[in-house]
Amino acid sequence: MDGIDKTDRKAINFSEKLERISDLWQPRVIAEMNDYQFKLVRIEGDFVWHDHPETDETFIVLEGVLRIDFRDGAVQIGPGEMFVVPKGVEHKPFAENEVRLLLIEPRGVLNTGHAGGNRTAQNDRWV
Amino acid sequence: MDGIDKTDRKAINFSEKLERISDLWQPRVIAEMNDYQFKLVRIEGDFVWHDHPETDETFIVLEGVLRIDFRDGAVQIGPGEMFVVPKGVEHKPFAENEVRLLLIEPRGVLNTGHAGGNRTAQNDRWV
Numbered sequence: 001m002d003g004i005d006k007t008d009r010k011a012i013n014f015s016e017k018l019e020r021i022s023d024l025w026q027p028r029v030i031a032e033m034n035d036y037q038f039k040l041v042r043i044e045g046d047f048v049w050h051d052h053p054e055t056d057e058t059f060i061v062l063e064g065v066l067r068i069d070f071r072d073g074a075v076q077i078g079p080g081e082m083f084v085v086p087k088g089v090e091h092k093p094f095a096e097n098e099v100r101l102l103l104i105e106p107r108g109v110l111n112t113g114h115a116g117g118n119r120t121a122q123n124d125r126w127v
Numbered sequence: 128m129d130g131i132d133k134t135d136r137k138a139i140n141f142s143e144k145l146e147r148i149s150d151l152w153q154p155r156v157i158a159e160m161n162d163y164q165f166k167l168v169r170i171e172g173d174f175v176w177h178d179h180p181e182t183d184e185t186f187i188v189l190e191g192v193l194r195i196d197f198r199d200g201a202v203q204i205g206p207g208e209m210f211v212v213p214k215g216v217e218h219k220p221f222a223e224n225e226v227r228l229l230l231i232e233p234r235g236v237l238n239t240g241h242a243g244g245n246r247t248a249q250n251d252r253w254v
Contacts, residue, residue: 011188011205011209014207032211033231034214034233055161058165060187080142081140083138
């Protein structure tokens with residue numbers, strides 16, 4: 001049985017962590033569960049079309065209203081709401097005003113999937 | 128590429144789902160991400176000591192203040208906060224007043240781990 005270091009026994013507060021993120025579209029890891037990561041990210045504006053062929057991706061909105069566009073529709077996700085984008089489905093997040101959200105996905109997933117390009121954020125940065 | 132049925136393109140609202148849960152300590156599945164499940168649960172009072180030898184378990188508090196006791200300490204988790212209990216670590220959730228929370232763990236995990244007993248909830252119930 002693994003012990004937990006008592007000093008790690010502190011809840012992770014989303015607002016406190018978000019205050020320490022100043023850049024947009026740069027996800028920061030706040031916790032891991034098995035081989036999955038929880039990432040906070042602030043976004044505003046348009047992103048690139050991409051998909052994640054190997055995994056579903058979960059969006060939980062903390063502040064603001066996120067729209068995720070699909071090739072044949074869209075979904076709106078507000079505070080206290082979540083949505084799981086199935087693996088392999090092309091999507092494009094959009095935030096008319098700033099959105100703060102929690103992403104959950106396996107360790108190693110890039111924000112742009114396999115689309116690449118200059119919107120690809122550095123992976124595995126913690127806050 | 129898997130398509131999504133457009134009719135499934137709706138955000139999952141935690142409050143709306145919670146309104147449909149009337150019993151305590153009975154987790155209800157609201158979404159799946161790969162082989163993981165998101166479950167909402169209302170709890171109040173004391174639970175049993177248990178652990179999950181095969182997996183970490185994530186608690187995200189939506190309302191109320193959750194205390195998780197460990198054999199050598201405790202953590203308090205309030206609204207907008209999360210905590211990951213590492214696999215194999217004995218824990219006992221406690222809620223002095225009602226707490227509404229989101230659990231994330233692999234499909235098939237029982238609420239009492241391998242402790243069993245009459246607090247074990249039926250698994251894989253959706254709301």
